[in-house]
Amino acid sequence: QISNDAHWKKMEDTVNEICRIFENYKHEGSCPVANEEAYFAKFLTSERLLTLQISDSNFRRHILVQILTLFQYLTGDVKFKPNKLVLSEPRKFWIRDTTNKIYSILSDTPPEGDKFVQHIKSILKYEEKWSKWKNEGCPSLSKAPDKTLQAKQKKEKSTDCDSALIPDPHCAVIV
Numbered sequence: 001q002i003s004n005d006a007h008w009k010k011m012e013d014t015v016n017e018i019c020r021i022f023e024n025y026k027h028e029g030s031c032p033v034a035n036e037e038a039y040f041a042k043f044l045t046s047e048r049l050l051t052l053q054i055s056d057s058n059f060r061r062h063i064l065v066q067i068l069t070l071f072q073y074l075t076g077d078v079k080f081k082p083n084k085l086v087l088s089e090p091r092k093f094w095i096r097d098t099t100n101k102i103y104s105i106l107s108d109t110p111p112e113g114d115k116f117v118q119h120i121k122s123i124l125k126y127e128e129k130w131s132k133w134k135n136e137g138c139p140s141l142s143k144a145p146d147k148t149l150q151a152k153q154k155k156e157k158s159t160d161c162d163s164a165l166i167p168d169p170h171c172a173v174i175v
Contacts, residue, residue, distance in 0.1 A: 002074070003084040008091070015067055015098060022064070022105050025054050057109050064102050065120060071095045072124055079135040 001007045053059045074087060075095055087095070106120065107113040133139070 003082070012094060018063060018067070019098065019101050019105060021054060022060055023101075057111070060109050061106065061116065064106055068099065068102055068120065068124060069127075071099055072127065076128060076131055077135060078131055 002011060073081070074085065075092060103117050103121075106117045109116070133141075
């Protein structure tokens with residue numbers, strides 16, 4: 001549906017509004033800083049409590065990371081993505097611009113916004129590599145053995161007969 005111009009415009013307007021609100025609305029930084037403490041987000045359903053959620057760092061992060069994930073899918077090379085989801089240059093530009101704006105909002109979101117952004121970028125980069133691997137038909141991840149290392153080990157084994165405690169079948173015994 002997002003390939004439809006009306007749906008795209010609605011999504012674009014909504015994301016722009018979310019970014020505008022998050023940029024202008026104060027946040028309280030309710031995430032715990034201590035690494036030992038786990039925090040589980042509690043999203044409320046009452047419209048009257050929305051202002052409390054908007055000021056919650058976890059809520060902001062959750063929404064903005066979902067948008068970044070959608071943008072990565074839209075701009076990425078995904079084998080099974082419908083052909084009608086090819087983006088025009090203006091749409092690609094808007095996504096790049098909005099992605100930078102979202103990273104800026106996340107950096108300004110306490111606690112440790114810059115560190116959080118680096119983690120998200122790392123996760124999205126990993127996801128990009130995983131998609132590439134899937135697009136290539138899931139080739140084996142194991143590396144081929146290094147021929148020079150094997151040759152070196154074989155040479156060491158054949159010259160190390162004197163120090164071996166167990167007889168080596170490759171060593172000649174002179175009687």
